[in-house]
Amino acid sequence: MAPLPYDPPFGAPCWFELSSPDPDAAESFYSQLLGWQFEGAGPLGLGSAAHSEGLRVAGVSAQPPGQQGPAFWSVYFRVEELSAHLAHVDEAGGQALMAIPDFDGSAGVALTSDPAGTAFGVLAYDDDRAMQSFGTAGAVQWAELFTADPTVSDFYAATFAWSFSSLTGSEVAAGDMEGSAASQQGYWAIEHAGTRIGGVFDASAVSVPAHWEAHINVNDVDALVERVRELGGDVLAAPHDSHHGRVGRFIDAQNAAFTLVSPA
Structure with a gap:
């Protein structure tokens, strides 16, 4: 029986994305290591989405031209309403580094940092655009x-x-x-x-x-x-x-x- 899709609750991880200077090479590495299959795009319509057992588990996107360096993984957490969450981030001593409240008409995204400067992303959405598996083999x-x-x-x-x-x-x-x-x-x-x-x-x-x-x-x-x-x-x-x-x-x-x- 195929695993049921994971619907991240608010406050939980909803997406992991690799920012890569060579996305094709990155896809080759992880597909050969983990058996991931890449098709479609990630929740922001960028790069490609990795699938395990037919479910989205992560993504790979290209680093912008002129800003290329070592690849790195980023985590995104799901939030209910972006502007309210960013207000909480500010009150708690963090910082919004970039925010797009209305990304495509049905989602908001922001890159934020905690008080120590560690970056992470947040996504607000109410559709099936993000991670579909968490805590299972390949995810x-x-x-x-x-x-x-x-x-x-x-x-x-x-x-x-x-x-x-x-x-x-x-x-x-x-x-x-x-x-x-x-x-x-x-x-x-x-x-x-x-x-x-x-x-x-x-x-x-x-x-x-x-x-x-x-x-x-x-x-x-x-x-x-x-x-x-x-x-x-x-x-x-x-x-x-x-x-x-x-x-x-x-x-x-x-x-x-x-x-x-x-x-x-």
């Missing part, structure tokens, strides 16, 4: 915030009504740089509408720039390590046990960081 399982200032959790609690629960180092990871740092620094699960949707990693002890990162659900992360290398990517953290399964952190052939997870 994103978890959204993780790397930040040197974990007090930004107050910002996300105020703007998305998230709650946070602290995890111990042993629950976070074992035998890798994240696990060691988390034992000393901290890791918090993000909970929303009764579901864990991601985590906050205190990156103040490691050399990792603040960013949001996608954890993509796969059947066997260990089996994909050499495949990542064969396709031109590399390993940032070897597969290890964590709070939500066995995870490995990688970069693709265009230096975009991502995590693969085989759920426990």
Whole structure:
């Protein structure tokens, strides 16, 4: 039986998009690694949409001419009404970097940042334009915030009504740089509408720039390590046990960081 489409609740991840200097090469990398099929466009009518099991799970778009650099993943969260949400962002100490309240007559989009300067997107829509699968094989399982200032959790609690629960180092990871740092620094699960949707990693002890990162659900992360290398990517953290399964952190052939997870 085919999986039912996922309808993101307000405040939950609704889209993950790779901004790439070479979209064709990016599509080739992820299709060969994850079996993604690319067809149609993303929720903003740009680039191409990746499908797994016939459902939209992510997108790839081209970086603007003259602004090309390493590829990077971005996360978008669903909001009910864009202008009201941006007012909450401002009140909580964040910033709207770009906003299009009426993108195409039925959606609004904004690029925003938290008080520490970490960028993320928000989408307001009431149709079936965004992610159709979350937490299933081939789709994103978890959204993780790397930040040197974990007090930004107050910002996300105020703007998305998230709650946070602290995890111990042993629950976070074992035998890798994240696990060691988390034992000393901290890791918090993000909970929303009764579901864990991601985590906050205190990156103040490691050399990792603040960013949001996608954890993509796969059947066997260990089996994909050499495949990542064969396709031109590399390993940032070897597969290890964590709070939500066995995870490995990688970069693709265009230096975009991502995590693969085989759920426990």
